[in-house]
Amino acid sequence: MKSLVLFLMMTAALGWAQEETQNGVTLTITLENVLNAQGDILAALHTQDTFMKGPGVANYKSVAQKGQMTFTFSNVTPGTYGVSVLHDLNQNMRMDYQSNGMPTEPYGMSGNDMSMGPPSFDAISFEVGTGDQEIAIRF
Template sequence: MKTLVLFLTMTAVNFVTNAQDTDGVTITVTVPNVANSDGAVLFGLYDETTFMKAAPIKSAKGEIVNGVAKITFTDIPAGEYGISCVHDANNNERMDFEENGMPKESYGVSNNNMSYGPPMWSDAKFQVGAEDVELEIRF
């Protein structure tokens, strides 16, 4: 009887453990309004310490098809994140600026709050929990 109870307990624990997503979730990001199909859209996933200050935690390059770019970040642990993206029309892997400091290329951030000046963490942040996340960022 002890063996049966132990077996059933171990089976239940194994089932619950394997049912939990230990690798994190996915974040799928779509930009539906890219001006043209030149170049690609560069995406960066940030936390509070890296947003607008350092290299992204993860980055991706999205192909533009019919004015839409879409990427998926995988294995993202629960936490607070922000995403920025830029239409890299000339494929130089960076955002280009005018002489006066204004961006030459279209860009956007999570939550689509586009005020004057650089994006702010408080406007771009969003929560990732146990469920996959789908976002739309507009230029």
């Protein structure tokens, strides 16, 4: 009897876990204009609460490939998000700056806003609905 109860509990938990993993959508990011294959590509999916404050709600890391790269964030729930991408040339897991404060490594944001100064969440944000989405980001 105990094994039957345990089996039913495990089956119910497994079914709940499968249902949980099927919620949300897939967000496909196409990164254009990667200038070389040096270092890593680091990307983060941000909410307004995580933007410019550290890791995102989902993160991506891969060896850089010259040209175009594509990657995905899975199980993204509907809401407002922004994506930041860094070409970490020296693989130190952070953006490097010149003495005047200008970045020395390529970066990009959803919305492709390249105005002077730090980006705002409003400038890079987009809505995720109930269907899979694709966005392009250019360095």
